[in-house]
Amino acid sequence: MWEQIAANRRRSAVLITTMAAVLLSLGYLAGEAIAPGAGLIGLTAAFIIWLIQMGLYFGAAESVLLAGSGAHEIQKDDSPRLFNVVEEMVLASGLGYTPRIYLIDDPAPNAFAIGRKPGSSAVAVTTGLLHRLNRDELQGVIAHEIGHLKNQDVKFMTLAAVMLGSIVMLSEIFLRSLRFGGRSSRRSESRGGGGQAQLILLVIAIAFAILGPLFAQVLYFACSRKREFLADASAAQFTRYPEGLASALEKIAGASMPVTCANKTTAPLYIVNPLAATGQSLSLFSTHPPTEERIRILRSMGGSSLADYEAAYQRAGHGGLIGRQSLQESPAQSIRDASTDGPVESPPDTRAIQSRQCGYIPVHCNCGLDISVPETYNRDTINCVRCGSVLTIPGTSPLPTGGEGQGEGVSLQFQRQTDGWESFRCACGRTIQLSPGFAAPRVRCGSCGRSIEVV
Amino acid sequence: MSAALIVVIVIGVILLAVIGWFIGAYNGLVRLRNQLENAWAQIDVQLKRRYDLIPNLVETVKGYAKHERETLEKVIQARNMAMNAKTIGERAEAENILTGTLKSLFAVSEAYPDLKANQNFLRLQEELTSTENKVAFSRQFYNDSVQQFNTSIQVFPTNIVAGMFSFARRDFFEVKEEAVREAPKVSF
Structure with missing residues (x-):
């Protein structure tokens, strides 16, 4: 035929x-x-x-x-x-x-x-x-x-x-x-x-x-x-x-x-x-x-x-x-x-998991470039630095590992339990990480902008 | 003498050419018909595979979505109807209904996160999606073959060969668009 x-x-x-x-x-x-x-x-x-x-x-x-x-x-x-x-x-x-x-x-x-x-x-x-x-x-x-x-x-x-x-x-x-x-x-x-x-x-x-x-x-x-x-x-x-x-x-x-x-x-x-x-x-x-x-x-x-x-x-x-x-x-x-x-x-992309652990959102562009966006970046889109196309930043999903997340619900307060690394979820669903050296009284959520008290 | 010889040779050559063309045309038609029958057999294979997959799917879904009895029964019913269809037209219609019920089953399953996480279910879903595609692609190839076959038995001069060996027109495997497009009922 x-x-x-x-x-x-x-x-x-x-x-x-x-x-x-x-x-x-x-x-x-x-x-x-x-x-x-x-x-x-x-x-x-x-x-x-x-x-x-x-x-x-x-x-x-x-x-x-x-x-x-x-x-x-x-x-x-x-x-x-x-x-x-x-x-x-x-x-x-x-x-x-x-x-x-x-x-x-x-x-x-x-x-x-x-x-x-x-x-x-x-x-x-x-x-x-x-x-x-x-x-x-x-x-x-x-x-x-x-x-x-x-x-x-x-x-x-x-x-x-x-x-x-x-x-x-x-x-x-x-x-x-x-x-x-x-x-x-x-x-x-x-x-x-x-x-x-x-x-x-x-x-x-x-x-x-x-x-x-x-x-x-x-x-x-x-x-x-x-x-x-x-x-x-x-x-x-x-x-x-x-x-x-x-x-x-x-x-x-x-x-x-x-x-x-x-x-x-x-x-x-x-x-x-x-x-x-x-x-x-x-x-x-x-x-x-x-x-x-x-x-x-x-x-x-x-x-x-x-x-x-x-x-x-x-x-x-x-x-x-x-x-x-x-x-x-x-x-x-x-x-x-x-x-x-x-x-x-x-x-599962190990690189993405890693960058998420370190407080960055991995964004993948179709041109092959992987971009790590800091969680504090407060816009929904970002331009690819190589090809210039507009990429939407996905909401972070809960961490696949180390999920000792506390303080769920709508409370704007997080109780620190240890002096080491800690992560918890904001009411909007975004995971927030605290480093061992974190000493400030409040932390700002990168996506919804809520200010959360750290005790 | 020599003129007669030339005439005989010319007639002989023409006769040989006609016979050669005849053989070629006949073989071409047979090849097309075989291709068509092959394509038809392929549709059958894929449809059968779909019938085999459906009981598995129904069993898997049953364990998670007990409230969807009605949808499940419809799927089984449509499957049995398609299996027992006699004519091509009846079968095509039953297949379309089956496709519709399967779509609504998958739409309903969206409401059950546990079911959607089930590896077995995901595998079955992929298999059924692909089988649907395979049915569609085999049908596409079958219809293309039918069109080619029907055209070649109608055009001159191949139609003479087709008439002598009674090559008959074939039916297309039609899809009624409305049945396929029937919107799946989603209830949460």
């Missing part, structure tokens, strides 16, 4: 063929340039390099890449919600199999999908993502990843990466052999015959060796960006709720912290480039389109079908994205309502 896969396959075939042509002509030219008539040897060398690269990439199982990313497989009991959301998206996409689910212990929110065939497919998310997104947003992210699997992006991008790797390697070898192996070229010079033609060929080969990898890279990255857009379109179609993914992307991009275990090999896999912490700008060599643009396109969709995404995509000043056939076959879909589920509950 959804024939963008077919359109993808055609486009992919063109790309792979182009890259193969670059690789082979580079091999031939390099061979001819080093020694006349050795073009065939060059071709063979190019092919052998491709075979080796192919073996390296396809030999490296998904499990190796996953382990390299610090991911460990989880069972349903570890995170029922994540499991359920993945299963929901498998049903919505008609994928036909459930990928394995991995968790990465990293506070930076991000996710990726991997797998060239059903049996080895996996979806990995970071703990930061799980704790920061609500159900709709998580659904959007997972739908994007399932979209990658459905469109067979991983398989194709691996093939393209093999081609790119081979081209880069071949040109490296050729350029190095020119620098260090001067003998062969001198020999061909001394032979005299067609020296000038040989020189021209050499220049062409060098130009090709320098420009070929660049060209292949530009192609590769352009394709990678296009596939991100396509996966976004799929996500909107599966969830019928583009806002979920848009808001998730906003949170992920706003977190602006790099994923610790991500590297250049795994970076293209993630939903948002995990290495570019801030200021993503579009260049020919970026693996992902600018996140702001992806959000803008998702938010300007009139419905949730592929055709709606195509329209929004073209409005953003791009050419066509989705094949004509799949557009015709995609039925019109409206956008559903938001679900009422709250944010995913995060485990």
